[in-house]
Amino acid sequence: MIKINRLKIEIKTENGIYGVDYKFNHGLNFLASDENTCGKSSILAAIYYCLGFEEIIGGKGDKVLTSVYKTYIEDGEKVLPVLESGAYLEVFNGHEVITIFRAAKMENRKSNLVTVFFSALDDIGNPKIKVEDMYVHLPNSAKNEKGFHNFLEQFLHMDIPEVPSSDDSSRKLYLQLIFSGMLIEQKHGWADIFSGMPYLGIKEAKKRVIEFLLKLDTLENEKKKEYLRNLENKITANWENLIKDLSREAAREACEISGIPLSPKILTDNDLSRIDINKNGIPLADYISTLNEEYDALKILKPRVVDNFNQLQEELTETENSIRQLENELNEHKKMLNSEDLSIRSLIKNLEIINTDITNNKDAKRLKDLGSEINNTTSVDICPVCNQAIQDTLLPANDLQFMSIDENIRHLEAQKEMLEFALSSHKQSKSKLEINIKEIENRLYKLRRLAKSLRSDLYSTNDNFSEATIYKKIQLESEIEALSSLKKYIDTIKKELINESINWEEYLKEKSSLPKNKFTELDNEKLLGLKEHFIENLKRYGYKSITNFHEIDISKESYLPIIEDFDMKFDSSASDNIRAIWAFTVALFQTSHEKGGNHPGLLIFDEPAQHSIVTNDMKQFFRSIIDLGSSCQVIVGITVKDSETRQAINELLRHAYNYIEIKNKAFQKIEIEE
Amino acid sequence: MEDKYLLTEEIIFDAKPNAVPYNYRISYKIAQLCLIIDMCSKRGGCSLIKLHLISTGLNTKEDMQKLIDFAYDQYLTYHVVRFDPVVNRAIRYSLAEELIIQQKDGKFRLTPKGKDFVKRINRIGDLMTKEKEFLSKLSDLLTEKKIRELMMAWRYHDDKN
Numbered sequence: 001m002i003k004i005n006r007l008k009i010e011i012k013t014e015n016g017i018y019g020v021d022y023k024f025n026h027g028l029n030f031l032a033s034d035e036n037t038c039g040k041s042s043i044l045a046a047i048y049y050c051l052g053f054e055e056i057i058g059g060k061g062d063k064v065l066t067s068v069y070k071t072y073i074e075d076g077e078k079v080l081p082v083l084e085s086g087a088y089l090e091v092f093n094g095h096e097v098i099t100i101f102r103a104a105k106m107e108n109r110k111s112n113l114v115t116v117f118f119s120a121l122d123d124i125g126n127p128k129i130k131v132e133d134m135y136v137h138l139p140n141s142a143k144n145e146k147g148f149h150n151f152l153e154q155f156l157h158m159d160i161p162e163v164p165s166s167d168d169s170s171r172k173l174y175l176q177l178i179f180s181g182m183l184i185e186q187k188h189g190w191a192d193i194f195s196g197m198p199y200l201g202i203k204e205a206k207k208r209v210i211e212f213l214l215k216l217d218t219l220e221n222e223k224k225k226e227y228l229r230n231l232e233n234k235i236t237a238n239w240e241n242l243i244k245d246l247s248r249e250a251a252r253e254a255c256e257i258s259g260i261p262l263s264p265k266i267l268t269d270n271d272l273s274r275i276d277i278n279k280n281g282i283p284l285a286d287y288i289s290t291l292n293e294e295y296d297a298l299k300i301l302k303p304r305v306v307d308n309f310n311q312l313q314e315e316l317t318e319t320e321n322s323i324r325q326l327e328n329e330l331n332e333h334k335k336m337l338n339s340e341d342l343s344i345r346s347l348i349k350n351l352e353i354i355n356t357d358i359t360n361n362k363d364a365k366r367l368k369d370l371g372s373e374i375n376n377t378t379s380v381d382i383c384p385v386c387n388q389a390i391q392d393t394l395l396p397a398n399d400l401q402f403m404s405i406d407e408n409i410r411h412l413e414a415q416k417e418m419l420e421f422a423l424s425s426h427k428q429s430k431s432k433l434e435i436n437i438k439e440i441e442n443r444l445y446k447l448r449r450l451a452k453s454l455r456s457d458l459y460s461t462n463d464n465f466s467e468a469t470i471y472k473k474i475q476l477e478s479e480i481e482a483l484s485s486l487k488k489y490i491d492t493i494k495k496e497l498i499n500e501s502i503n504w505e506e507y508l509k510e511k512s513s514l515p516k517n518k519f520t521e522l523d524n525e526k527l528l529g530l531k532e533h534f535i536e537n538l539k540r541y542g543y544k545s546i547t548n549f550h551e552i553d554i555s556k557e558s559y560l561p562i563i564e565d566f567d568m569k570f571d572s573s574a575s576d577n578i579r580a581i582w583a584f585t586v587a588l589f590q591t592s593h594e595k596g597g598n599h600p601g602l603l604i605f606d607e608p609a610q611h612s613i614v615t616n617d618m619k620q621f622f623r624s625i626i627d628l629g630s631s632c633q634v635i636v637g638i639t640v641k642d643s644e645t646r647q648a649i650n651e652l653l654r655h656a657y658n659y660i661e662i663k664n665k666a667f668q669k670i671e672i673e674e
Numbered sequence: 675m676e677d678k679y680l681l682t683e684e685i686i687f688d689a690k691p692n693a694v695p696y697n698y699r700i701s702y703k704i705a706q707l708c709l710i711i712d713m714c715s716k717r718g719g720c721s722l723i724k725l726h727l728i729s730t731g732l733n734t735k736e737d738m739q740k741l742i743d744f745a746y747d748q749y750l751t752y753h754v755v756r757f758d759p760v761v762n763r764a765i766r767y768s769l770a771e772e773l774i775i776q777q778k779d780g781k782f783r784l785t786p787k788g789k790d791f792v793k794r795i796n797r798i799g800d801l802m803t804k805e806k807e808f809l810s811k812l813s814d815l816l817t818e819k820k821i822r823e824l825m826m827a828w829r830y831h832d833d834k835n
Binding site for chain 1: 689690691692693694695696697698699700701702703704705759760761764767770771773787790791794795798802803
């Protein structure tokens with residue numbers, strides 16, 4: 001839980017220190033004044049500012065603070081320049097008290113520095129008190145050890161989950177987002193439920209915040225799903241890499257693989273035995289044993305030329321035939337490679353043209369928007385002379401239909417996609433051809449060596465040792481070696497595939513253990529509770545835009561109130577929209593409190609009486625806050641300018657609330673400097 | 675008559691909308707014209723021929739280089755000037771939008787609204803970068819005098835024919 005004990009604002013001037021020092025209680029606190037312009041919002045802003053939540057008001061750093069903190073302060077007739085200013089906030093988490101200090105204006109102290117004293121405000125002068133400096137609004141300040149929000153999260157015992165962010169990674173749900181549903185600020189806060197929420201790159205932030213506040217199990221599920229998605233990607237990537245390695249090694253030895261599962265699956269023995277490696281259509285093992293036989297046969301062969309003359313002659317013709325055949329093949333391949341190169345080049349050129357076309361078209365679109373900024377009627381496809389609809393083209397129109405710029409851009413982008421696809425497929429076939437060519441050249445080289453040896457054998461003296469035989473022997477030896485190592489390699493890959501298959505099996509098991517329904521029993525109970533509280537509050541506050549309250553529901557998609565599948569805001573009058581915000585904000589706390597959610601128990605309403613709310617409804621609102629009891633601290637900034645409002649407050653039980661009255665100017669002199 | 679087309683009922687042909695090159699868009703061309711007047715002419719305004727010349731120069735890189743060479747006196751003749759009816763139409767739209775006005779001497783000048791438009795375009799750094807680069811290179815070096823000389827040369831050529 002979080003409870004604000006005390007807020008002290010200090011503004012130092014040449015005339016001494018000005019500021020405020022207020023204590024807040026459990027339950028309902030009023031921060032009331034007669035006129036609307038005497039600094040309530042400045043005081044409430046200091047609370048946001050100390051907690052590092054100023055983005056809820058809009059803006060980062062001291063920008064959100066009023067001039068009182070930064071330039072000058074008025075005291076009667078006098079206008080005093082501000083020398084230094086800052087605010088202390090004493091916060092209680094149920095067990096410990098800390099005091100947070102953040103400077104608004106102070107030379108040599110950055111506004112994103114926050115000092116935390118581990119004591120109550122009265123004791124911060126004690127030298128034995130631990131003090132620590134921390135930062136807000138720095139990259140990673142939600143996760144960083146020196147990040148104030150990281151500290152605050154631990155201090156408030158809020159176990160904030162990681163949630164998917166818009167750049168497809170996961171990020172911690174920011175405290176600012178969570179608190180934007182609880183601290184309703186005067187300017188933007190009353191536009192819509194959660195309208196003060198800053199954009200911090202979290203996907204479906206409102207939904208995540210409600211899930212967190214109510215502690216819905218769906219959040220756990222989402223997290224688990226995210227984890228499983230990552231696991232799946234990892235296994236698939238590993239698997240594909242293994243297959244790629246295997247294919248590459250096999251291709252080097254001119255072998256074909258078949259029966260290999262391309263995507264992860266649970267491998268059975270049958271699957272494994274079906275993985276088959278062939279060379280020239282013969283299973284690898286058989287091929288190796290034939291090679292061995294050949295090798296043995298060579299050993300028997302008499303090494304001398306004179307003994308094998310006829311055989312040599314025959315072999316030479318055969319070899320020369322194969323060489324010719326391979327040369328033809330090589331030529332064909334090179335021709336194909338050439339044509340691939342040509343198409344790739346022209347495709348790249350076309351892509352460049354399309355890319356510039358797309359940027360130019362986008363420019364045209366932006367120009368059109370600029371044009372409508374300065375009221376060019378042509379920008380909205382209206383003729384400036386006759387005010388009739390025209391088409392956005394300078395070509396003679398006749399009866400032709402022309403695309404709008406958006407269509408044109410889409411059209412070009414579709415073309416671009418097509419070209420990119422063509423380009424990638426051409427590149428693929430090019431690399432395939434290159435591999436083939438290399439292989440053919442390799443074989444040619446070997447055959448030519450053999451032919452040369454054969455020829456020199458034929459012309460050599462009869463008693464010489466046959467060079468061809470020796471060459472063949474060496475060739476065979478190295479081939480046998482290479483193929484055997486390939487075979488070994490395949491076996492290791494198979495083992496790794498089996499490992500991945502085991503991982504895959506586990507992944508599938510976990511996946512099937514995910515709950516089928518999105519919501520658990522408890523979740524449904526919580527959502528039902530939210531709905532009931534919300535409707536009950538609406539009735540209590542005098543919501544009138546709808547007569548049949550049964551039509552109101554909490555959306556299972558967004559967890560926001562809907563009427564017949566439409567956002568409730570569309571059906572509400574302005575003042576009823578305010579009531580809906582009251583009702584929802586309070587209902588979130590009620591539900592979370594009853595069903596064990598994560599709501600930290602702090603609500604701030606700045607000027608809840610927007611849009612001429614009837615005094616009676618307001619009174620009901622205050623009563624309902626008092627009914628929340630002491631487990632929730634509520635601070636209400638309110639202007640009491642008419643007797644009705646005053647009466648509404650006076651009719652409440654006096655001990656049930658804490659009334660802080662701000663007279664005249666909020667910032668009074670509190671100390672005189674010696 | 676219609677009986678001649680045997681398959682009229684089975685085949686329906688819908689004309690799909692045609693794509694339009696970006697520089698044939700009204701918005702694009704009038705922005706281009708405003709930029710030309712703003713960046714390439716002095717107070718006296720900008721003549722119709724000059725608008726045509728520079729507008730053609732913006733079409734391709736080769737055209738750009740040719741025009742720059744002519745403006746920098748590296749080529750004395752500039753052979754073919756392309757008069758694009760599209761430019762005339764764009765001028766008419768700009769006049770109607772009150773982005774430019776025509777002076778008594780026939781030259782064009784930006785109105786306050788047109789100047790505002792140019793300012794807005796210049797404020798966006800990555801908008802029409804190619805145009806801005808070329809026009810600032812050309813600046814006001816392509817003078818009306820040079821254009822008059824060019825036109826004289828045509829007369830001379832025509833005379834010979």
